[in-house]
Amino acid sequence: MPSELLPALGLKTAQVMRSRDYLVVVDQAEQVRALSPNIPALANLDSGIGGTIVTAPGGADVDYVCRFFDPAVGVDEDPACGSIQCTLAPYWAGRLGKQTLRAQQLSARGGSMQCEIAGDRVKIVGKARLYLQGTIAL
Secondary structure, three states: OOOOHHHHHOOOOOEEEEOOOEEEEOOOHHHHHOOOOOHHHHHOOOOOOOOEEEEEEOOOOOOEEEEEEEHHHOEEEEOOOOOOHHHHHHHHHHHHOOOEEEEEEOOOOOEEEEEEEEOOEEEEEEOOOOOOOOOOOO
16 A cells, blocks of 8 residues: 555545555544545555545445545546445445445435345446437447
8 A cells, every 4th residue: 555545535544455446444434524635646646556445334324435536547536436336345245244235425426326245246226317428430
C-alpha cells in the first residue's frame, strides 16, 4: 500500500486490502460519508492498482456502505458503482454470514443496490439512470 493512500483519503487508520482496487475498511458509516479526499493526491498514487473503495458496516437499513474514487482514469468519484460490488459483496458476505446484502453508496448522488452471492458471481439489483443513448456504426 502506498504510504500516501490514507492521508489522501483524510484517514489516520483503516484496514487496507488489495483486489483490482484498494479496499479500505473503516469502522463506521459516518467516516465514509464524511470523506473529503484529496483527489489530485489519489490520482497521483503510483500503485498499478485501479481505484480506491472505502467501505464500512451499514446500519439498520443496509448491510454496508461505500464510496469509490478512481481519478487516475477521470472518475473523481463514481456516484453508484456496480462493478465494485464484485469485491464488496463477497467481503461483506464473509464478515456478516449473509448471501444477500443491501448496499448503499454514499456519494453526493447516492445509490442503493441489492447484491446476491451466486457461486463465483455477484448478482446486482438496483435502479439505473440513462446517461447516454446513441448508435455506433462499425
